[in-house]
Amino acid sequence: MRMKQVIAISFLLAAMSQFVRGQEKKTPEDIPTVAYCDLVREPASYDQKIVRVKVTYVVGFEASIMYDLTCSRKDTWVRFESVSETATNRSVLQKFRRLSDATPERTRDGGINYPTRRVEVVWLGRFEGVKPAQKIGEQTFSLGFGHQNYYDYQFNVQRIEKVNPISKDVPWQ
Secondary structure, three states: OHHHHHHHHHHHHHHHHHHHHHOOOHHHHHHOOHHHHHHHHHHHHHHOOEEEEEEEEEEOOOOOEEOOOOOOOOOOOOOEOOHHHHHHHHHHHHHHHOOOOOOOOOOOOOOEEEEEEEEEEEEEEEEOOOOOEEEEOOOEEEEEEOOHHHEOEEEEEEEEEEEOOOOOOOOOO
């Protein structure tokens, strides 16, 4: 019995060392910069990969999306991972929060205005280019991302590197 335990533990340690060797830590400098148009043109090629991308980010009522006007308007749902706050430079994070603040505002007549904000960002994150699927009975349904599963892709922000305002004169489409 003792020999079986030693063999099992040895096998487990060998397997773990192979796993750890394959999990190289990447620094932000090692992460490739990918054009947004390439992400949405070949989403399966980038699925679950960590990339850097420069995009327009739009936030508002039931919206947290990114896109790039230079390619066809194919929006991607944006989700912020909890690590994004601690991994982002403090001044960049403050600037991002200020420029993208879409907090609902009270109007003079007591109503509510839901503003939409738009900024240019460079960020690092994990791209999801393949929709999740759910099997119900014998049928498999392809789900989307974001509000009402509307979006084909999702970008999970892990770090914000740059943020800049976009002039109101720049067209949305």
